[in-house]
Amino acid sequence: MDGIDERSRELIKTRILNKIKEIKSFPQFVVETMRKLNDPDSSAQDVAASLSRDEGLVIRTLKLANSAAYGISREISSVAEAIALLGYKNISNIVLSASVYSVMDKSLTGYALDRGALWRHSLTVAYAARYISQKTRKALPEEAYVGGLLHDIGKVVLNDYVRFGYGIIVKLVEEQHIPFLDAEVQVLGFDHAAVGTLLVEKWGLPDPFKFAVAHHHAPNALQEPKYQSLVDVVHVANSLCLMLGVGLGADGLQSYLYPESLERLGITDYENLMSELVDFVAQAEAELSEMEEAFQ
Numbered sequence: 001m002d003g004i005d006e007r008s009r010e011l012i013k014t015r016i017l018n019k020i021k022e023i024k025s026f027p028q029f030v031v032e033t034m035r036k037l038n039d040p041d042s043s044a045q046d047v048a049a050s051l052s053r054d055e056g057l058v059i060r061t062l063k064l065a066n067s068a069a070y071g072i073s074r075e076i077s078s079v080a081e082a083i084a085l086l087g088y089k090n091i092s093n094i095v096l097s098a099s100v101y102s103v104m105d106k107s108l109t110g111y112a113l114d115r116g117a118l119w120r121h122s123l124t125v126a127y128a129a130r131y132i133s134q135k136t137r138k139a140l141p142e143e144a145y146v147g148g149l150l151h152d153i154g155k156v157v158l159n160d161y162v163r164f165g166y167g168i169i170v171k172l173v174e175e176q177h178i179p180f181l182d183a184e185v186q187v188l189g190f191d192h193a194a195v196g197t198l199l200v201e202k203w204g205l206p207d208p209f210k211f212a213v214a215h216h217h218a219p220n221a222l223q224e225p226k227y228q229s230l231v232d233v234v235h236v237a238n239s240l241c242l243m244l245g246v247g248l249g250a251d252g253l254q255s256y257l258y259p260e261s262l263e264r265l266g267i268t269d270y271e272n273l274m275s276e277l278v279d280f281v282a283q284a285e286a287e288l289s290e291m292e293e294a295f296q
Helices: 006-022 028-037 044-051 055-065 079-086 088-104 117-136 141-150 154-164 166-176 180-188 192-202 207-214 225-243 259-265 270-276 278-295
Strands: none
Touching: 006 154, 006 180, 006 192, 028 044, 028 088, 044 055, 044 079, 044 088, 055 079, 055 088, 079 088, 088 117, 088 141, 117 141, 117 225, 117 270, 117 278, 141 207, 141 225, 154 166, 154 180, 154 192, 166 180, 180 192, 192 207, 207 225, 225 259, 225 270, 270 278
């Protein structure tokens, strides 16, 4: 491989795998809360007891429950009441978002992303994926949201190594006109989708999210038909958000939108859909500010 010999490449792969091991698993209370949220026999009080172990999550839950969007005339100060009002799916998203935010909240110089840029992009893709899922009636909206949120998580691990091989990767992209993802594999032996998949598996998250992360740049390579719609939704959401310039970074070079995904989802006018997604950029910006306030 130009610029990096095989021995160096193998050493990089070993270090990447070791770094994945160093990434902390979700705190026990997060795992416990997610388990209760997926237990049909659990009550709002059960979930509240677990959720209350983190002050930031309590603040965020109460703030959302008291927002004007829910039209409640009195202040809600009980976590259990807030959970009952918001519903388990919203609470699950809050818990997962907080956990992922703590991992993503950093600058990624290897991908030319300032601090907050990866989170803003991921959250915008999450909003867009949920919207596309609802609009096309393909995949489950909340699964699409989580898939969008997690799709680029592998960049957190791969960043330092992309920075190391950046010149070679960009040269491949520009001279051979290949996607940044393919250049990552050629130079480092991994791409951020594969590394992200390993992280999702380490965290013990459900299979739909593993496949959404693994194939968000390669929807046609999926071998699991039951997850095709979810993968297509996340792929289209990510591609359109990159076209909007949200979290473009270095890997936006040679990004490709597969027409097959549009066809499978029944999307005939993606430019109009892209204009509909503009509002989510502002929502993600507001969400980032709220996260910084609640969790820092």
